[in-house]
Amino acid sequence: MSETADTAGTADRAGTTGPTAGEPLLEAHGLTKTFRVPRSASGSTRLHALDGVDLTVRRGETLGLVGESGCGKSTLARVLLMLERPDAGTVRYDGVDPFTLRGKSLLAWRRRVQMVFQDPFASLNPRMTAGELIAEPWLSHPDLVPRSGRERRVRELLEMVGLRAGDARRHPQEFSGGQRQRIGIARALALNPEVIVCDEPVSALDLSVQAQVLNVLTELQTELGVAYVFISHDLPVVRHVADRVAVMYLGRVVESGPAEEVFTAPRHPYTASLLSAAPRPPTAAPQDGRSRRIVLFGEVPSPTDPPSGCRFRTRCWKAEQVCADTVPADEPAPGAPQHLAACHLPL
Amino acid sequence: MTGHGTSGTETGTGTSTGSGTALEVSGLTVELRTPRGRTPVVRDVGFSVRSGQTLALLGESGCGKSMTAQAVAGLLDPVAEVVGGQVRLGGRDVLRLGRRERRSLAGPQLAMVFQDALTALNPVYTVGSQLAEPFRIHEQASRRVARNKAVELMERVGIPEPGLRAKAYPHQFSGGMRQRLLIAMAVALRPSVLLADEPTTALDVTVQAQIMELLAQLRRETRMALVLITHDLAVVGEQADQVAVMYSGTVVESGPVAEVFAAPRHPYTRGLLDSVPAGHPRGSTLPSIEGSPPRPGSVPTGCAFRARCPLARDRCATDLPPLVATGPGRASACHYWKELADV
Ligand SMILES: Nc1ncnc2c1ncn2[C@@H]1O[C@H](COP(=O)(O)OP(=O)(O)O)[C@@H](O)[C@H]1O
Ligand SMILES: Nc1ncnc2c1ncn2[C@@H]1O[C@H](COP(=O)(O)OP(=O)(O)O)[C@@H](O)[C@H]1O
Numbered sequence: 001m002s003e004t005a006d007t008a009g010t011a012d013r014a015g016t017t018g019p020t021a022g023e024p025l026l027e028a029h030g031l032t033k034t035f036r037v038p039r040s041a042s043g044s045t046r047l048h049a050l051d052g053v054d055l056t057v058r059r060g061e062t063l064g065l066v067g068e069s070g071c072g073k074s075t076l077a078r079v080l081l082m083l084e085r086p087d088a089g090t091v092r093y094d095g096v097d098p099f100t101l102r103g104k105s106l107l108a109w110r111r112r113v114q115m116v117f118q119d120p121f122a123s124l125n126p127r128m129t130a131g132e133l134i135a136e137p138w139l140s141h142p143d144l145v146p147r148s149g150r151e152r153r154v155r156e157l158l159e160m161v162g163l164r165a166g167d168a169r170r171h172p173q174e175f176s177g178g179q180r181q182r183i184g185i186a187r188a189l190a191l192n193p194e195v196i197v198c199d200e201p202v203s204a205l206d207l208s209v210q211a212q213v214l215n216v217l218t219e220l221q222t223e224l225g226v227a228y229v230f231i232s233h234d235l236p237v238v239r240h241v242a243d244r245v246a247v248m249y250l251g252r253v254v255e256s257g258p259a260e261e262v263f264t265a266p267r268h269p270y271t272a273s274l275l276s277a278a279p280r281p282p283t284a285a286p287q288d289g290r291s292r293r294i295v296l297f298g299e300v301p302s303p304t305d306p307p308s309g310c311r312f313r314t315r316c317w318k319a320e321q322v323c324a325d326t327v328p329a330d331e332p333a334p335g336a337p338q339h340l341a342a343c344h345l346p347l
Numbered sequence: 348m349t350g351h352g353t354s355g356t357e358t359g360t361g362t363s364t365g366s367g368t369a370l371e372v373s374g375l376t377v378e379l380r381t382p383r384g385r386t387p388v389v390r391d392v393g394f395s396v397r398s399g400q401t402l403a404l405l406g407e408s409g410c411g412k413s414m415t416a417q418a419v420a421g422l423l424d425p426v427a428e429v430v431g432g433q434v435r436l437g438g439r440d441v442l443r444l445g446r447r448e449r450r451s452l453a454g455p456q457l458a459m460v461f462q463d464a465l466t467a468l469n470p471v472y473t474v475g476s477q478l479a480e481p482f483r484i485h486e487q488a489s490r491r492v493a494r495n496k497a498v499e500l501m502e503r504v505g506i507p508e509p510g511l512r513a514k515a516y517p518h519q520f521s522g523g524m525r526q527r528l529l530i531a532m533a534v535a536l537r538p539s540v541l542l543a544d545e546p547t548t549a550l551d552v553t554v555q556a557q558i559m560e561l562l563a564q565l566r567r568e569t570r571m572a573l574v575l576i577t578h579d580l581a582v583v584g585e586q587a588d589q590v591a592v593m594y595s596g597t598v599v600e601s602g603p604v605a606e607v608f609a610a611p612r613h614p615y616t617r618g619l620l621d622s623v624p625a626g627h628p629r630g631s632t633l634p635s636i637e638g639s640p641p642r643p644g645s646v647p648t649g650c651a652f653r654a655r656c657p658l659a660r661d662r663c664a665t666d667l668p669p670l671v672a673t674g675p676g677r678a679s680a681c682h683y684w685k686e687l688a689d690v
């Protein structure tokens with residue numbers, strides 16, 4: 001969604017996290033990403049993972065990114081981290097397009113944006129100790145922490161995420177799932193990033209442990225002013241951590257805005273149905289979120305043959321001819337200029 | 348729930364028509380054979396469920412929910428073994444039955460839906476022929492009759508164009524449609540009890556809502572008893588009548604969902620409910636249960652929850668708290684449950 005016009009609005013909300021909080025740090029415009037796939041039934045060989053995504057992450061804030069599996073959340077994360085080059089669109093980080101950087105300046109940029117995965121050790125060497133894993137990023141950024149100070153810094157990082165300094169010598173398999181995720185967070189922090197993209201960071205964790213890890217993330221943000229892109233399919237979790245939220249469907253952002261507004265007064269029918277479909281936690285206030293349950297028909301269409309116009313129209317109970325003919329533009333809600341929805345017939 | 352079942356008096360085939368107890372499990376204990384000896388993974392588990400009702404088995408991963416269900420259904424992995432307890436289905440203890448007799452109950456009496464629909468369906472046969480199989484085996488239906496019944500079944504679980512889709516293979520269906528097929532297969536012979544092990548965990552919320560709706564509809568239509576296994580408190584709150592909360596291989600609290608959630612009587616249930624983000628101000632520190640659940644091989648003496656419990660004292664380390672009645676239909680396995688009931 002286009003959110004460049006409203007830089008002033010949320011500054012007060014995010015202002016608690018640091019002196020420079022609130023200014024746009026990472027901005028994406030019109031990001032499009034397709035993948036070549038085997039020919040589909042209709043003859044298409046292109047899978048549209050992202051289709052014109054606009055996104056802004058401000059300093060010190062948490063941007064929640066929600067949507068069902070396959071809607072493009074991880075692809076978006078990979079483009080923001082420059083692990084994937086978009087077919088079209090631009091990324092601006094602090095005003096600079098990171099895809100134009102080379103050599104030393106590219107290395108310097110890489111340090112500033114880090115990632116936390118659902119299972120931080122899925123791709124890591126099980127023979128390394130926790131301490132070695134946390135220190136590993138310094139191999140490519142040797143000037144960040146002097147060699148002599150690294151051991152102490154590892155201990156500090158472990159304590160920051162609620163582990164013990166002595167845990168540095170233990171191996172990943174000796175830790176529980178929650179502890180492993182703490183190590184993943186410590187590793188991401190090792191390079192003092194300004195943004196951490198968290199891709200389903202608590203989805204694999206049990207409820208009793210999930211709260212611990214969410215608390216660690218919240219505390220670190222208060223202390224360090226780091227911004228998060230928090231990707232999750234768990235709406236109550238996103239609602240708890242996010243300042244702003246963007247809802248994705250089939251490669252597009254269909255709604256975005258201040259989290260509380262989007263959750264209490266969704267404007268896009270997809271957001272409304274997502275909120276209504278999620279089972280209501282027993283502790284939620286009774287009047288919270290929705291009045292009636294919307295059970296959608298069917299499933300998400302294939303991203304190799306996305307519907308014309310509004311991509312949600314094949315499942316939308318409000319759809320009319322215009323929804324098939326024209327791609328809906330982002331429109332602000334009456335009286336809420338930052339709350340945008342891409343729907344011809346918003347709620 | 349545990350301790351007040353009534354199944355002893357039921358006889359016959361047990362296709363319960365009233366609101367009688369359809370399934371009653373008591374004292375169920377399952378051990379795992381490991382290279383380092385035997386480890387109990389399900390310890391003295393008891394619960395019961397009435398026809399037309401839903402009982403949720405709620406607990407975090409590794410607490411023994413699937414083992415419990417597999418033991419009840421007679422589908423345990425060879426490394427695990429039932430070493431005690433009763434599973435009363437339609438008045439008979441199925442654990443005492445011979446292999447053959449027991450197998451004849453699978454389908455008409457008790458059926459199970461697994462989490463992973465893709466591995467539970469056979470990739471080399473059309474879904475139509477797989478769905479026809481129970482009718483051919485149990486009802487000696489002819490090929491044509493069985494096939495028609497399979498198509499009917501597909502229609503009943505909401506698969507569009509069932510006549511056409513019956514000729515397709517499992518991989519040609521989406522995750523949600525495959526879960527529907529699995530449910531269709533399970534309910535084909537109208538079982539009196541359906542065990543559903545995390546039936547929607549792998550699915551997206553909008554599809555999850557459809558599948559839950561389907562299960563509820565089938566339960567109402569056939570008055571089957573549903574045992575819903577899940578780690579999701581919200582799903583329990585919306586779908587179940589009764590809940591049995593499991594921790595570290597055993598039931599620590601049970602009762603009507605509304606009552607248990609409104610006023611839990613075990614510190615673990617209480618801790619779980621508190622740590623749900625909904626209901627706490629945005630960005631606030633969430634109450635959390637410190638530490639993590641013990642591994643099956645190293646369950647502490649006394650109460651398995653004591654290392655994480657805010658109420659724990661000396662007695663919890665020495666005495667195993669039994670699951671005792673705390674009120675009509677409610678039970679807790681905490682020495683100090685009264686302290687929770689009072690606040
Ligand atoms: N490398 C790839 N090659 C082909 N298709 C891909 C690739 N990566 C992702 N996709 C497809 O792109 C779409 C978006 O995927 P992803 O970003 O992982 O979604 P999410 O994280 O929201 O579940 C999906 O349809 C996925 O199958
Ligand atoms: N085939 C197996 N071999 C060894 N351990 C197992 C096996 N199946 C389950 N377990 C162990 O038994 C315990 C209970 O598992 P399970 O019933 O699957 O838990 P849940 O379904 O509640 O997640 C877990 O600690 C698990 O690691």
Ligand code: SF4
Pocket residue numbers: 613614615650651652653654656657658659660663668680681682683684
């Ligand atoms: S028995 Fe003791 S340790 Fe266990 S839950 Fe009760 S108070 Fe806590």
Ligand SMILES: [Mg+2]
Pocket residue numbers: 073074075199
């Ligand atoms: Mg993903």
Ligand SMILES: [Mg+2]
Pocket residue numbers: 412413414544545
């Ligand atoms: Mg399981």
